[in-house]
Amino acid sequence: xxxxxxxxxxxxxxxxxxxxxxxxxxxxxxxxxxxxxxxxxxxxxxxxxxxxxxxxxxxxxxxxxxxxxxxxxxxxxxxxxxxxxxxxxxxxxxxxxxxxxxxxxxxxxxxxxxxxxxxxxxxxxxxxxxxxxxxxxxxxxxxxxxxxxxxxxxxxxxxxxxxxxxxxxxxxxxxxxxxxxxxxxxxxxxxxxxxxxxxxxxxxxxxxxxxxxxxxxxxxxxxxxxxxxxx
Numbered sequence: 667x668x669x670x671x672x673x674x675x676x677x678x679x680x681x682x683x684x685x686x687x688x689x690x691x692x693x694x695x696x697x698x699x700x701x702x703x704x705x706x707x708x709x710x711x712x713x714x715x716x717x718x719x720x721x722x723x724x725x726x727x728x729x730x731x732x733x734x735x736x737x738x739x740x741x742x743x744x745x746x747x748x749x750x751x752x753x754x755x756x757x758x759x760x761x762x763x764x765x766x767x768x769x770x771x772x773x774x775x776x777x778x779x780x781x782x783x784x785x786x787x788x789x790x791x792x793x794x795x796x797x798x799x800x801x802x803x804x805x806x807x808x809x810x811x812x813x814x815x816x817x818x819x820x821x822x823x824x825x826x827x828x829x830x831x832x833x834x835x836x837x838x839x840x841x842x843x844x845x846x847x848x849x850x851x852x853x854x855x856x857x858x859x860x861x862x863x864x865x866x867x868x869x870x871x872x873x874x875x876x877x878x879x880x881x882x883x884x885x886x887x888x889x890x891x892x893x894x895x896x897x
Contacts, residue, residue, distance in 0.1 A: 668889050671748050671867045672724060674834040678827050681809070682799045682836070695722075698795060699788070704893065707731060714738065721894045722746075732892075740894040745872035749885040750865060756858035763810035770800040772820035773813045780839035812856055814849050822849035826860045833861035835868040854883065 676693065680686040684697035691712040697703040704720040710728030714721070714735075721740060723731050764770060774796035782789050804811045808829070814822040821844040827834045835857045840850050858866060870876040872890065 668725060668748070670830060670832050670865070671750065671834075671888055672891075674827060674829045674832045674867060675748070675869055677808075677829050678834055678836050681803055681806070681827065699792075719896050723892045723894070725889050732894075735894045739896055741897055743893040743895045746869050746891045746893065747872050747877055748867060748869050748888045748891065749877075749880055750867050750888045751858065751861075751883075751885045754858065754884070756855040758852050758855045760859060761812050761814065761853060761856040764804050764813050767801060769813050770804045770811065771797055772815070773804070773811050773823045773825075774800040775820045776813065776823040776839050776841055777837060779841040810860060812853050814853065816844055816847075816849075822853060824850070824853040824857065826857050828860070828864075831864040833857065833864055833866050835866065838868075851883075 676686045676695070679695055679697070679702060683699070683702040684695060687694040687696065691707070691709050693706040693708065694715075695702060695704045695706070700719070704722040705715060705718045706722045706724060707714075707727045708724075710730050712727075720743075721731070721735055764773060774793070777796045777800075778793045782792050800811060803809050803825075809825060809827050811825045812823060813820055820841070822840040824838045825836050827836060835854065838850055838853065860866075867888070868880065868885065870880060
């Protein structure tokens with residue numbers, strides 16, 4: 667079911683990016699950063715909360731939301747593609763999950779180098795948050811954080827999060843100087859091992875380089891989730 671893929675993604679957001687609040691009518695994601703916050707209706711009759719700035723639609727949100735949001739001043743933003751990999755065996759050597767605070771800090775170091783630009787306004791905040799969340803989550807029984815080193819230096823990282831039979835791949839990152847060496851491919855192979863007998867999923871922005879890469883690696887779109895934001 668498609669809902670199982672969303673549940674996995676929400677579990678990641680709750681563990682690494684903020685908090686998730688559920689009701690029968692909607693899901694509210696309250697991110698540590700505004701870019702991760704969103705309101706997700708689960709019914710065409712759900713009432714849009716006052717002050718909402720980002721709405722994310724899923725296939726079961728129901729009809730009429732695009733028109734309602736447009737009339738209320740929202741504009742289309744990115745489309746998140748939920749992708750799923752076909753079952754298959756993984757090649758290469760297994761990678762062990764990190765098991766120390768030092769490796770958790772190395773994991774966060776890769777995330778900062780791959781996703782942040784030195785000098786951007788929230789650089790220090792994000793860097794601190796990456797470290798805190800890695801230290802908080804690497805021992806969690808439903809998660810495995812992976813780190814590859816090159817000559818002892820943290821070079822590439824990812825994590826998988828398990829919810830039921832679904833294994834979600836998140837935070838795939840390689841420091842710029844180590845790209846093109848197949849490190850992320852080796853980590854994705856480990857994610858396939860983790861998902862043996864289950865479903866392997868990830869999310870990318872529609873039209874991005876990441877989407878094209880994962881299509882080449884055999885992932886296929888399961889559904890699309892459109893975002894709308896107030897300008």
